[in-house]
Amino acid sequence: MATSTPATTGGIWLLEDTPTGSIFTPERLNDEHRLIDQTAEEFAVKEVVANHDQLETKDWELARRLFRRSGELGLMATDVPEAYGGLELDKASSVVVGSRIGQCGSFGSSFGAQTGLTILPLVCFGTEGQKQQYLGKLVSGEWIGAYCLSESGSGSDALGAKARATRQDDGSYVLSGEKMWITNGGFADLFVVFAKVDGEHFTAFLVERSYAGVSSGKEEHKMGLHGSSTTPVILQDVRVPADNVLGEVGRGHKVAFNTLNYGRFKLAVAANGGARVAIGESARYAADRHQFGRPIASFGAIKHKLGEMVVRAFAVESMIYRTTGLLDEALADHDPTDPTLLRQTLEELAVECSILKVAGSEMIDYVLDENVQIHGGNGFVKDYPAERHYRDARVNRIFEGTNEINRLLMPGTLIRRALKGGLPLIASARSLQDEIMAPPSLPELSDDPFDDQRRAVSAFKKASVMVLGLAMQRYGEQLTDEQEVLSWAADILIDTYAADSAVTRAAQATTEAPNMAALQRDAACVYVNDATNRIEAAARSALAAMFEGDDLRMNLAALRRLLKVVPVNTVAMRRRLADAVVDRAGYMLS
Numbered sequence: 001m002a003t004s005t006p007a008t009t010g011g012i013w014l015l016e017d018t019p020t021g022s023i024f025t026p027e028r029l030n031d032e033h034r035l036i037d038q039t040a041e042e043f044a045v046k047e048v049v050a051n052h053d054q055l056e057t058k059d060w061e062l063a064r065r066l067f068r069r070s071g072e073l074g075l076m077a078t079d080v081p082e083a084y085g086g087l088e089l090d091k092a093s094s095v096v097v098g099s100r101i102g103q104c105g106s107f108g109s110s111f112g113a114q115t116g117l118t119i120l121p122l123v124c125f126g127t128e129g130q131k132q133q134y135l136g137k138l139v140s141g142e143w144i145g146a147y148c149l150s151e152s153g154s155g156s157d158a159l160g161a162k163a164r165a166t167r168q169d170d171g172s173y174v175l176s177g178e179k180m181w182i183t184n185g186g187f188a189d190l191f192v193v194f195a196k197v198d199g200e201h202f203t204a205f206l207v208e209r210s211y212a213g214v215s216s217g218k219e220e221h222k223m224g225l226h227g228s229s230t231t232p233v234i235l236q237d238v239r240v241p242a243d244n245v246l247g248e249v250g251r252g253h254k255v256a257f258n259t260l261n262y263g264r265f266k267l268a269v270a271a272n273g274g275a276r277v278a279i280g281e282s283a284r285y286a287a288d289r290h291q292f293g294r295p296i297a298s299f300g301a302i303k304h305k306l307g308e309m310v311v312r313a314f315a316v317e318s319m320i321y322r323t324t325g326l327l328d329e330a331l332a333d334h335d336p337t338d339p340t341l342l343r344q345t346l347e348e349l350a351v352e353c354s355i356l357k358v359a360g361s362e363m364i365d366y367v368l369d370e371n372v373q374i375h376g377g378n379g380f381v382k383d384y385p386a387e388r389h390y391r392d393a394r395v396n397r398i399f400e401g402t403n404e405i406n407r408l409l410m411p412g413t414l415i416r417r418a419l420k421g422g423l424p425l426i427a428s429a430r431s432l433q434d435e436i437m438a439p440p441s442l443p444e445l446s447d448d449p450f451d452d453q454r455r456a457v458s459a460f461k462k463a464s465v466m467v468l469g470l471a472m473q474r475y476g477e478q479l480t481d482e483q484e485v486l487s488w489a490a491d492i493l494i495d496t497y498a499a500d501s502a503v504t505r506a507a508q509a510t511t512e513a514p515n516m517a518a519l520q521r522d523a524a525c526v527y528v529n530d531a532t533n534r535i536e537a538a539a540r541s542a543l544a545a546m547f548e549g550d551d552l553r554m555n556l557a558a559l560r561r562l563l564k565v566v567p568v569n570t571v572a573m574r575r576r577l578a579d580a581v582v583d584r585a586g587y588m589l590s
């Protein structure tokens with residue numbers, strides 16, 4: 001039954017080799033997952049995407065009907081224990097659903113606020129009474145939830161919230177304040193609201209719309225997601241029963257940040273689902289559209305784009321499923337009605353969740369930008385969905401913690417754990433210094449077809465450790481002020497986790513998905529090749545910010561020695577990927 005510590009150590013992949021066979025991949029989804037996938041896809045395509053234009057008129061009755069339909073189909077129940085009306089499925093099921101709903105743009109965002117930002121904090125922090133009272137209604141879609149953390153003056157600095165909760169003699173609280181940019185704000189029935197008790201103790205509350213003093217402001221005029229409600233939520237002396245404190249008074253940051261960890265992970269899942277659909281649109285358009293008497297898909301410049309879209313989506317997808325495997329492994333034997341281990345595991349995987357959030361949101365922006373470009377003039381007008389996708393996705397880099405904040409969190413969290421002794425990063429940095437000083441040794445001969453890629457990934461891990469270790473040494477406690485260096489370190493970490501996951505998945509495909517193995521190999525090889533250049537550039541910039549003169553020259557020489565990666569013919573590989581995506585008229589690697 002429940003163990004008290006997570007079975008996995010977040011960030012450990014940075015310090016160890018990743019054996020073939022050790023990571024979860026989409027190729028390991030079982031028949032039940034595939035059935036759920038089919039249900040979610042049919043719902044997304046036939047009921048949501050088909051009604052998109054109507055939803056964009058802000059028809060919230062339609063939004064409610066879609067929520068109720070998702071409830072009937074069990075799509076919001078995956079993460080919820082059976083005891084509270086849920087299906088109690090593994091996280092892989094949740095990922096499969098999230099990926100399909102990810103193609104729904106506006107409704108995807110509404111769905112995320114319901115499942116990731118309202119249901120999840122209740123599952124993780126709710127009392128028995130709160131779960132009994134609210135989860136069933138939320139899972140069925142009878143009630144809609146919203147998450148009220150941001151305020152006009154506090155977005156990234158969420159703990160700087162001004163909303164106040166004043167404790168009354170009878171134990172209840174009176175809440176006042178105004179929350180901003182709240183998804184589902186216009187029609188939600190239940191709000192997870194963060195406010196400071198007596199102006200000091202940051203705390204989460206469950207606030208029903210029916211409580212006197214709760215109201216929604218006007219709908220925001222947004223760049224995209226026009227079919228999703230985003231409003232201020234105004235609280236004017238709202239009396240909230242003592243039983244509606246979610247978690248503990250003064251511990252609202254735990255509710256907020258744990259929720260955001262899962263939200264970040266799920267944002268990447270949705271981005272991946274959206275990217276797969278857009279890649280299909282690009283492939284079909286490129287096959288149909290003729291210029292100079294040929295389909296544009298036959299031009300090298302377009303093949304490059306199609307190939308690169310597939311490579312980036314494959315890398316993010318590989319990280320998502322690997323992280324899903326870590327979650328499911330850690331939670332395998334836990335008692336679903338005791339959320340302690342779930343909370344601990346989400347906290348443990350905070351770095352992976354931030355990596356996924358940044359990588360997923362930037363991958364989809366790349367894919368959707370190239371989708372517009374491949375559609376040419378048709379990409380810029382509303383007759384094709386490319387234009388809407390492009391606008392809808394931009395916010396992904398802003399909400400669930402901006403990408404800047406998430407970048408800072410990655411190295412910051414790893415270093416904090418290293419200093420507390422939870423991650424042997426300092427020992428690794430020391431042994432790397434010894435390795436760099438030692439005379440070079442000849443590489444062992446190997447018949448592993450991924451030998452070059454594995455060496456490259458190992459070099460990426462060392463480059464990450466080198467930059468993190470030197471930054472800790474150089475700046476000590478002032479490192480938090482060096483955001484540029486931290487952001488370069490984050491870029492290296494993202495490429496390293498992505499390359500490691502893509503190569504391991506492609507190597508596993510040799511036995512687990514032989515029909516896809518050659519294409520997955522191409523995708524992994526291109527990713528590693530280009531990541532080498534990015535990592536080298538980021539590490540050089542970081543070193544140049546930290547050192548000068550002989551110290552800089554010595555560290556640059558060490559970096560060059562580490563990153564000796566043989567380039568591959570990425571033109572041929574991207575062309576093969578592009579031809580395959582056009583032949584199959586859609587994303588083909590899962």
Ligand SMILES: Cc1cc2nc3c(=O)[nH]c(=O)nc-3n(C[C@H](O)[C@H](O)[C@H](O)COP(=O)(O)OP(=O)(O)OC[C@H]3O[C@@H](n4cnc5c(N)ncnc54)[C@H](O)[C@@H]3O)c2cc1C
Nearest residue numbers: 147148149150154155156181182183398399400402404405
């Ligand atoms: C469509 C939409 C839906 C949303 N839904 C919700 C919701 O349901 N619930 C909710 O609570 N919120 C929601 N938000 C709010 C969202 O989470 C915030 O907009 C986001 O956290 C950023 O806060 P901000 O807008 O105040 O930007 P700011 O925090 O002012 O940031 C502005 C810029 O400065 C950078 N920056 C800020 N601080 C630092 C720092 N310390 N170091 C370096 N750079 C920094 C940021 O990265 C950003 O680039 C939503 C927003 C939108 C647009």
